[in-house]
Amino acid sequence: VEISEDIVLLGHEFIDEIYDLIWLVMPGYYRKGTYEMGKYFGIFKYGKLVSITGQRMQTNQFIEVSAVVTHPEYTRKGLAKQLIAHTTKEILKENKTPILHTNKCNLAIPLYEKLGFELTRDMNWWLYRIK
Template structure:
């Protein structure tokens, strides 16, 4: 599998999401309202020390690495998630009825955050929508399902924030939104990938049914700068 996805955050901050990046050539991060993600080369022994000098006290970050990481001095581990990275290997011809799928914009952000708080698909801030291509499904005027894009690492694009309100599970909303998103990504000449908790069996079943295959483990470390 392409080495770009061994370190997707740093790759995205250097390439497709460079317009959202802060930091230096070697040490990069997003505005926290966009994403807590930070990135640097995995072989950079001074990465966290240099990042410490760039960020203010109390700044929360998210670091992703395929192999277990040692928490560096000056940082407090708040949460660790063992996840999996999936890469799309399905059909390049996506067909479906996407007539009930709506493009989401800034005026929907409060509803998006409310849905994320309820379903907990991963970090989502007031400006996460800046990654682009967020779409949702509404029921009686209320946002009940959504998905979008996050990391854009060279020729790979990550599907993200796949979530459905608990009262609307089983209606095929997540599958339809993901197929719609796959269509967008493939039409842009990009290769879809995503991340998921390794114990989220329901989501994994959906992803595998759509044509995603496991690429590698990915460990996620939520930390705070002391």
């Protein structure tokens, strides 16, 4: 994947912008403390954070590519593609396997497959609450 955008390692000073962008696109998915789980990378347009990827779950063998989000005004411009490729390369530099998970109906699945990710299993998620 050709990287034509400036990809920025997002420091703690961007935590509010990361949070706001993710909640704009996927409400309920992300908490501010999630930032502490790994590196986050972003692309800015006109001084505004418009696309990000991050790292979340990690073991000695793998790191999850997470929080793949692009502002609705900037989708279909290849920003997420470049960020996923960049984040994947960063994970491979650590001699770990990049993984990701998503919902079955996610329209980005063909992009993930084009970037080399393979469907390995279908998982069901359950949410339990104490009443």
